[in-house]
Amino acid sequence: MTTDRTPLTRAELADLLTDAAQSVSGILTAEYPTAPGRSYLHPVLGALSAGPQVVGELNDRFEGFVAAEPRPATSAGLFTLASYASALGWLTESFAELTASVDQICTRVGIPTEPRNPVFAAPDGAEQDDEFDFAFSALELAAIRTAAEAAGLAPADYVEVLSESLLAASRITDACMEISSGLLDDAAYVLDEATDHVWLGDGPESLPTLVRSLLARMEVTE
Numbered sequence: 001m002t003t004d005r006t007p008l009t010r011a012e013l014a015d016l017l018t019d020a021a022q023s024v025s026g027i028l029t030a031e032y033p034t035a036p037g038r039s040y041l042h043p044v045l046g047a048l049s050a051g052p053q054v055v056g057e058l059n060d061r062f063e064g065f066v067a068a069e070p071r072p073a074t075s076a077g078l079f080t081l082a083s084y085a086s087a088l089g090w091l092t093e094s095f096a097e098l099t100a101s102v103d104q105i106c107t108r109v110g111i112p113t114e115p116r117n118p119v120f121a122a123p124d125g126a127e128q129d130d131e132f133d134f135a136f137s138a139l140e141l142a143a144i145r146t147a148a149e150a151a152g153l154a155p156a157d158y159v160e161v162l163s164e165s166l167l168a169a170s171r172i173t174d175a176c177m178e179i180s181s182g183l184l185d186d187a188a189y190v191l192d193e194a195t196d197h198v199w200l201g202d203g204p205e206s207l208p209t210l211v212r213s214l215l216a217r218m219e220v221t222e
Helices: 010-029 036-067 075-109 126-133 138-151 155-192 209-221
Strands: none
Touching (some): 138 155
């Protein structure tokens, strides 16, 4: 079912992109309570818990944007549509990657049903502790050992999964920051145009920020 409406103004189109940018950046400040036994997952749990809701909300807004009549037809509307669609697709892909990374971590430590990987067995002697001690101060090592004990992992193994968690958190942080920044850049571009006709030419500079970023990423991987 569609809803009749007047075409959105440039200010309304810019607000659509700005609201989306704020929703994406909000993912990075989301908190989620972490049990001591799962402390190695703390870096990713906030984003992991908030992300699906944000993706769902943005998808609902996107569907409403393209379903209402009349559909976006002006240059400004099409530019906004391309920017929003790129952001939504990029965010969805990023959370699929985050989910896969967390799933790998959970599988390695035996959550929820997989048997514990042999590499996470408790150390047999002092050799592993000696190598592990070399990288940390006594205070840091004591904190790591306490956290590892609560998680049921050897200290070196705890550091390994925590490192994987931090890497996954870094990746989703970078993605959310770039998506949010791109949406804000595109909102400013739509809003600052002197007329309702945002120029969509043949050159790359006429494309939304996130579209250009995605094209650049594709060129790098080819």
